[in-house]
Amino acid sequence: MNPSLLNHLQLDPQSGVPLISQLTEQLTWLIASGELKDGVQLPPMRQLAEEVGVHMHTVRQAYQRLEVDGLVSIRTRRGTVVLPYDPAAVAGRGAENPSYLIGIIMPSPASFYTPFIKTIQEKCRDLRYLPLFCYTFENPSLVESYYKQLTARQVDGFIFVSIGPASLVEDPQLLDLLPPIVSVDVPDMPGYQVQLDSEGAANQLTRHLIDHGYRRIGLITPPLEWPNVMSFYQGYQKALMGIDAAPIPELVSQVEGFFSQHGQQGAEVLIGLDDLPDAILAASDSLALGALEAIHEQGFSVPEDIAIVGYNDIPAASLVTPGLTTAAVPAARMGELALEMLQELIAGRNPSQKSLTIPTELIIRQSCGC
Numbered sequence: 001m002n003p004s005l006l007n008h009l010q011l012d013p014q015s016g017v018p019l020i021s022q023l024t025e026q027l028t029w030l031i032a033s034g035e036l037k038d039g040v041q042l043p044p045m046r047q048l049a050e051e052v053g054v055h056m057h058t059v060r061q062a063y064q065r066l067e068v069d070g071l072v073s074i075r076t077r078r079g080t081v082v083l084p085y086d087p088a089a090v091a092g093r094g095a096e097n098p099s100y101l102i103g104i105i106m107p108s109p110a111s112f113y114t115p116f117i118k119t120i121q122e123k124c125r126d127l128r129y130l131p132l133f134c135y136t137f138e139n140p141s142l143v144e145s146y147y148k149q150l151t152a153r154q155v156d157g158f159i160f161v162s163i164g165p166a167s168l169v170e171d172p173q174l175l176d177l178l179p180p181i182v183s184v185d186v187p188d189m190p191g192y193q194v195q196l197d198s199e200g201a202a203n204q205l206t207r208h209l210i211d212h213g214y215r216r217i218g219l220i221t222p223p224l225e226w227p228n229v230m231s232f233y234q235g236y237q238k239a240l241m242g243i244d245a246a247p248i249p250e251l252v253s254q255v256e257g258f259f260s261q262h263g264q265q266g267a268e269v270l271i272g273l274d275d276l277p278d279a280i281l282a283a284s285d286s287l288a289l290g291a292l293e294a295i296h297e298q299g300f301s302v303p304e305d306i307a308i309v310g311y312n313d314i315p316a317a318s319l320v321t322p323g324l325t326t327a328a329v330p331a332a333r334m335g336e337l338a339l340e341m342l343q344e345l346i347a348g349r350n351p352s353q354k355s356l357t358i359p360t361e362l363i364i365r366q367s368c369g370c
Contacts (some may be wrong), residue, residue, distance in 0.1 A: 004128050005030070005035075005036070005042075006024065008025075008030055008035060009023070009026055009052050010026070010206075011023060011052055019054050019058050019061050020058050021038060021233040022357075023052070023058060023059065024062045024064040024065045024066060025359075026041075027066060028066065028069070028071060028152050029063065029091060029149070029153075030068075031071050031072075031082055031085055031152075032087075032148045032149050032151065032152035032237075033064065033083055033145070033149050033152075034085075034145065034148075036082065036337060038082055038084045038085070038171070039081060040081070040082045041079050041080065041081050042063070042072065042079065042081070042082065043219045044079065045059040045060050045080075046059075046369075051323075054173070058225065061246050063080050066080075067080075068172075068194030069090050070086055071083060071085065072091070073361045074300050075297075085148055087147065087151040087152075087178060088178055089149055090151060090154075094212060098156050099153070099154045099156055100128055100129050100130060100148075100156065101129070101130050101132055101153060101156060102124060102129050102130070102131050102132065102155060102158070102159065102342065103132050103134065103147075103155040103157070103158045103159070104120060104131055104132065104133050104134065104148070104158070104159045104161065105136065105143055105146050105147060105150075105158065105160050105161065105163055106133065106134070106157075106159075106160075106161035106162065106163070107135065107136055107138060107161070107162050107163075107258070108134070108135050108138075109135060110258075110259075110286065110314075111314045111315055112284070112286075112312045112314045112329070112331060113161075113331060114329075114331070115331040115332035115335070116332065116334050116335040117160070117335070118135065118332070118335075118337075119206060119332045119335035119336055120127040120338075120339055121161070122359060123180065123246045123335070124337045124339070125193040127339075127343065129156070131235035132150060132155065132238070134146040134150070134151075134229045136163065138257040138258075140163075140255070143163045150288075151178065152181070155179055156179055156180075156346050157179050157180040157182070157264050157342045157345060158178075158179060158180070158181045158182070159181075159182050159183065159184060159338050159339070159340075159342060160181060160182075160186055161183075161184045161185060161186075161187065162184065162185040162189070162228055163183075163186055165319060171232065174181060174320070175323050180192075180342060180345030180346055181284075181344075182194065182338050182342045184334055185198075185228045185334075186227065187226065187227040187228055187230075187231055188227040191354075192340045192341050192342075192345065192351060192354055192355070193354070193355040193356070194334055194337045194341065194355075194356050194358065195355060195357045196228070196357070196358055196360070197357050197358065197359050197360055198231045198232040198235065198311075198333070199231040199232065199237060199238075200359065200360065201232070201235065201237035201258070201311055201327035202231075202232040202233070202234075202235030202236045202239070202281065202283075202327075203236070203238055204327060204360070204362050205235075205241070205281055205309045205311065205326075205327055205362070206235065206239030207239045207324075208309070208325070208362065208364075208368060209307060209368060210239060210242075210267070211283065212242055212307065212369050212370075214278045214279035214307060215243075215245065215275045216248075216251065216275070216276075216278045217277060217279045217280070217281060218251040218252070218269060218270045218278070218279070218280045218281070219236055219247070219251065219252045219280070219281050219282075219283070220253050220255060220262075220263055220266035220267065220279035220281070220282045220283065220288075220291055221232070221253070221254055221255070221283040221287075222254065222255060222256065222257055222258055222262070222283060223232060223254055223256075224252075224254060224326030229283060232283050232311070233247075233252075236281055239320070250273060251270065251273075251277055251309065253266040253267075253269045253270050255287070257288075258284040258286055258287060259286055259290070260286045260287070260289050260293070262286075262290065263282060263284075263286060263287035263288060263289060263290025263291040263292075263293075263294070263313065264291065264293060265290075266282075266287065266290075266291060266297055267280065267290065267292075267294035268298075271294065271306075276305075276306065277306060277307065277353070278306060279303075279368075280306060280307070280308045281309055282310045282311065283307070283311055283313045284310060284311055284312055285313065285314045285316070285317045285324060285326055286288050286309055286310075286312075287310065287325065288308070288309065288311075288315070288317075288324055288326070288367075289316060289317075289320060289323055290366070291308055292308055292320060295308070302367055303322065303366065303367055303368060303369040304324055306366070307367060307368050307369050308324070308325075308367050309324070309325045309326060309330075309367060309368050310324050310325070310326040310327075311326055312326060312328070312329050312331075313326045313328035313329065314325070317363075318365065322365065322366035322367045323365030323366050323367060323370065324365055324367045325332070325362075325363065325364050325365045325366070325368040326363050327362055327363065328360060328362075328363050329358065330358060330362055333358060334358055337356055337358070341356075
């Protein structure tokens with residue numbers, strides 16, 4: 001037997017949960033988490049029974065349940081083989097018995113998300129739900145991994161926040177088989193949504209810079225193929241088109257993520273141009289703060305040499321010198337709306353609106369030249 005498999009199986013005869021259920025759930029978890037991969041052969045029933053100290057009938061029934069769920073294939077002489085994991089296969093097993101668990105998959109516990117996280121925690125406490133926060137830190141593979149694991153844990157619903165391309169749930173028929181899902185800031189995802197007006201925010205910020213007389217406006221942004229980033233870029237683009245201009249490719253600095261180090265990298269590219277930008281729009285405050293640091297390190301002044309504006313209005317935006325002009329996103333409201341919508345779906349009701357858009361507010365400080 002695979003020693004690592006035995007290390008993961010911990011059956012407790014005194015727990016009150018039938019041993020068959022314990023074994024089935026633990027094997028399901030190992031398959032969902034990728035510990036037992038597609039094509040792996042499980043130990044013979046008699047061998048596993050002896051190793052974990054249960055009757056062979058217990059193992060046989062557990063394997064049979066896994067086969068019914070489409071997780072394994074049992075064949076004479078071939079044994080029990082793990083099949084490709086399909087979340088929809090196990091999603092409905094506990095539907096009649098709510099788990100009171102909600103899975104939230106999001107990029108990070110960054111300061112912008114603090115009001116969102118706090119609101120979810122407080123509201124879930126009132127509703128007797130336990131929120132399970134999973135952070136991807138911009139790693140797309142973790143989205144699918146967490147999604148599979150949380151489905152195996154029979155969560156009652158999901159909230160997906162800014163997860164980038166949503167290909168793992170792009171099939172509408174699959175959505176019908178899974179626990180209810182509400183997406184936040186994932187423009188290309190079908191189903192129920194809470195969206196940020198990123199396009200409107202970028203348009204407003206860019207027009208504010210234009211009103212100051214800036215024309216060579218750079219942009220620091222994560223990859224434009226990210227749907228929630230593309231909408232921000234479109235707002236920037238439309239504002240420039242309003243003055244019969246267009247984005248200049250060399251002024252669009254694409255970086256790997258939203259963190260301050262990425263803002264530093266993006267600003268260094270723009271500062272290194274022969275013809276400097278006279279202003280920079282950053283797709284997040286963290287990017288803007290990183291850019292601000294890079295600009296100062298290169299001996300330039302903000303806003304005298306280069307103006308800069310951000311997006312989100314995180315607490316640090318008002319603490320730096322000069323204060324950062326930005327567009328504020330009501331992150332707490334974002335959490336309220338997402339949870340209210342998910343609560344309706346879990347209860348079997350359709351929310352009155354399938355998509356809600358949260359407006360932003362321009363916060364003027366000194367970094368733009370005001």
